[in-house]
Amino acid sequence: MTRRNISIAIVGSGFSGIGLAIALKRAGFTDITIFDKADGPGGVWRDNTYPGAACDAPSHLYSYSFEPKPDWTRRFAEQPEILAYLRHCAAKYGLMPHFRFNTTVTDAQFQTATGRWRLHTADGETRDYDLFVAACGQLSNPAVPALPGRDRFGGTMFHSARWDHGHDLAGRRIAVVGNGASAIQFVPLIAPAAERLTVFQLETHWISRxxxxxxxxxxxxxxxxxxxxxxxxxxGVFLWFELVLNPALIAPRGRRVLSAPVRLLCRYALRSVRDPRLRRRLTPRYEPGCKRILTSSEYYPTLNRRNVTVVDDPITELTPHGARTAGGDHHAFDTLIWATGFRSQDFVAPMRVVGAHGTELNAAWKDGARAYLGLAVTGFPNFFLMYGPNTNVGSGSIVHMLESQAAYIVQAARLLASGVTSMDVRADVLDRFDAAAQRRLSTSVWNQGGCDSWYLDADHRNTNNWPGSMTGYRRRTRRLDPVDYHLEH
Structure with missing residues (x-):
């Protein structure tokens, strides 16, 4: 069968976009364009440059299986080294000519007459593609609370994912709003130089050393x-996640027994906080794993410093010189750092994606984001997501999941190259997959562990996590079954 040379557009140049582009090139595809709004590759590892930024999955697993790095400097690599690794991969596999940096894709519209996607960029350019992949990820759009008085605050304010390196923190009165994965990494590094540092604790976390x-x-x-x-x-790391941690998250029975070692490790780490009253305020009341389990050996000891205060009274408004909390107290500071995470349900935002029947993706997801295997959405032919709905892992490495997705999308590209002009996942296939996923998630620790987390949307639907193991996802995505799709030739 004659193979046509299809054109492929990828939006995003992090682990997802780079990994997919490499897989496509290795499969013989050459007409690939990788769009990114920034000035270089790297995704979250390009954007998050805050002090202490590092991965909480071991380096040997948090890397492509086909491109091992024998000289990782440490067990948990830090941001500069991960970014250098991604740039190395992009250069080694010849991706540089395929990148379109400083280019924002604003709209993508499926053209029914041609079976192609028409992409519009912010600078007015328009081009059509046979295959369109959103590799934007779940952690690309910073979330900042819409607190009253934000426009009145007279000091310096920024999000941890947009760190202001020109602002000297020495001698400053600093407020950090949030105490999640980013905050526990940078708080220990900025506390020694601060005159005073106030951590506004939004929620408690299980933290191990x-x-x-x-x-x-x-x-x-x-x-x-x-x-x-x-x-x-x-x-070894893979098996630890798959056989020990993952069952503790998804097993409907015996979960407390399975999670007992994690609970003990976290309580042992908490003993480094000297004040017993503060220890009680830092102790979660929900099951380990309901929220992301964090790791740090420096965060708890930092809270013992004289110049560090933890406040768990919620902020009600910002003032010109600080913040007022629900109890009526005013906390003065001149620097405000938002450590409030990301809008994790905005899988393609702010890009507007319009499918075959004029339906916008956000409208199709009005009752919650969903995609077959986290990859394909009914009514959006020749369109795939990477790190889409229900593909986040509670334990393990997202890179393993991304490689599975890339292999699946390569199979879709081969179908299109063989003469298929349109492939649209069947509605019944998506419905069955989503129902089964939500049924399994309903008994997981994320849904039943007694907490609210970024895994759940406003209706408490789990739109982010995969309800199984990394091995299970690899098995489900190993072969693209054409029967799952409506195909047009």
Whole structure:
């Protein structure tokens, strides 16, 4: 069968976009364009440059399986090294000519007559593509609370994902709003220089010590000379997540027994807080894993400092010189750092995506984001998501999931190249998948663990997490079954 040379558009150049582009090139596809609104590749690892930014999954697993890095400097790589790794991958696999940086895709509209996607950019350019992939991720749009008085605050204010490196924090009275994954990394590093640091605790978290360490040079040499050593390290971490942590999150029965070791590790870490009253305020009342389990060996000891205060009274308004809380207290500060995470349900925002029948994706998702295998949405032919709905992992490495998705999308590209002009996932296939996923999630710790988290939308529907193991997802995506799609030739 004659193969046509299809054109492919990818929006986003993080782990998703880079991994997919490499998979497509290795499969022989050449007409690939990777759009990114920023000036270089890297996604969240380009944007999050706050002090102490690092991964909380071990480096040997948080990397592409086809491109191991034998000389990771430490067990949990920091942001500059991860960004350098992504740039290395982009250069090694010849992606640089395919990038369109400083280019924002504002609209994408499916053209029924041609079976192609028409992309519009902010600078007025328009071009059609046979295959369109949104690789925007779940953690790309910072979330900032709409508190009264934001426009009146007279100091310096920024989000942790948009760190203001030109603002000197030495001698400042600093407020950090939020105490999640980012805050526990940068708070220990900025506290020593601050005159006073106030952490406004929005919620409690289970936090364990981080088993981090530097890798010696002999380990780098061993990894290079005996690659099996690094592969075994990767496999060991993978099995820990799959066989120990994952069952503690999704098992409907015996969950408290399975999560007991995690609870003990976190309570042991909490003992480093000297004030017993503060320890009680920092102790979660929900099951471990209901929210993301965090890791840090420095955060709790930092809270013992004389110049650090934890406030769990919610902020009601900002003032010109600080913030007022629900109890009526006023807290003065001159620098405000939002550590409030991301709009995790905005999978493609602010891009407008319009499908075959004139339906906008956000309208199709009015009752909650959903996609078959987190990849395909009915009514949006030749369109796929990466790190889409219900593909986040509560334990493990998202990179493993992304490689599974890339392999699936390559199969879709081969179908289109073989003469298929339109492939649209069947509504009954999506409905069955979504019903089964939500049924399984309903008994998971994320839905039944006694907390509200970013995994759940406003209607308490879990739109983010995969209700199984990484191995299970790899098995489900290993083969694209054409029967799942309406195909036009």
């Amino acid at each position: 981080k088993p981090d360490r530097l890798y010696p040079r002999w380990r780098h040499a061993l990894n290079r000379r005996v690659p099996a050593v690094q592969k075994l390290s990767r496999l």
